[in-house]
Amino acid sequence: MIEVKTEIKKYLKYCSLEKKLSKHTLKAYRIDLAQFIAFKPDISISKEDLTKYIQYLHKTYKPKTIKRKIATLKAFVHYLYYKDIIEFNPFDKIDTTFKEPLHLPHTIPENIIHQLLTASYQNILTAATTHQKLVSVRNTAIIELLFATGARISEICSLKINNIDFASKTVRIFGKGAKERILQIENRDVIAILMKYLILIDDSTQPNSYLFQNNRHNRISEQSVRTIIRNLEKQIAAPLHITPHMFRHSVATLLLEEDVDIRYIQRILGHSSITTTQIYTLVTSSKQREILRTKHPRNKIHITQ
Incomplete structure (x- = not known):
């Protein structure tokens, strides 16, 4: 035994x-x-x-x-x-299979994402000290990357400085099981805030350092990122509780609504199986139902019988 x-x-x-x-x-x-x-x-x-x-x-x-x-x-x-x-x-x-109840991923409405980003950039402008400015720029860069890449919070927190390549405008992400994927950053604002942050931390001589650091120059924790988002949520008086993972859900859902092929979304999110990605098709189906219920012109035509 x-x-x-x-x-x-x-x-x-x-x-x-x-x-x-x-x-x-x-x-x-x-x-x-x-x-x-x-x-x-x-x-x-x-x-x-x-x-x-x-x-x-x-x-x-x-x-x-x-x-x-x-x-x-x-x-x-x-x-x-x-x-x-x-x-x-x-x-x-042993048969370990069992049916799980279906829970649709929670997403952030586009107008709320816009408000979060606006508030985050506003915090940079109103920063009273050099340290406050550094923290505000770092926080904004984190929010921008969460939305730009759809990466998991652990993947964002684990990024190293040398994972960002400004020449090719790419970020190298290491996901579950150390699986690597490279994502392009095609938004000028995201590139700009990352460059601004790197200039402020002045740590380019240590390319293997963590990109996002806390006050002790250690890797920022997932809990700290949750706190950053919670503070922004309170700042804009958001009508819902926002988590880092909701950015990932939102990226996938919004891309699907733009008719992006689900296999590209699978690669962007780093899912090993297309089955995992397909949950987002149910979200868009739910959205489609709501559109047809509230927006279809037939619903405005009333027939007297």
Whole structure:
């Protein structure tokens, strides 16, 4: 019988050194697997124990969280089988499929995005000190890049200075699983604010430094970006709560509404599967229904019978 706790430590080390997974992914794996061994003192990698744990997850968590935790456990068990630590994979005999409720992505209306950007640029003009100006320019550059690229918040926070190429007007983004994609920046305002920010931080001699830094010149955190957006949200008295990921949803949806082929959107967002991108077609279908309900001229024609 294997020592599950010991094998988890080895697995996390393998994920870090050999698979080169991000700190964010490793943290999620660590939490999920620690929860697995905490479920039962003598937990084993058996069909019975795995089934009981999955049943527990279904009673305790929402579908999206359940799906992630099962995926983490599956990856760990596959590693054990791959390394010949277990003789067979018990997940081959466990049906883990289940139907998730459909939740349409939340987007930001274009007029609200316009207000956010306007307020952010206004903060630069009203900055009273050099430090306030630097922070305002940095914050504006973050908002511009979120909307220009549709990148995940973790991808934006992890950008290095040398990931921006002004000659080709491109940004090199490293997504999930260290997958790389290069996106063109075709808006002059976005290029201009990035150049302005780099001049202000004067860190061009250290191209491997993080692009967006906090007051201690360390990588800005995802939570700090959420706070930046929340402050802008309050500043414009936005009628909805705005999250960084909503910029990603908005980019995809607005591009679809402009008849951009879904496969181009898949590449822009860095989705490994077109199925993930197709959720946005449901958003545009919902928008189409609203347009036909409220804007179609037939609805203005009333027939007396």
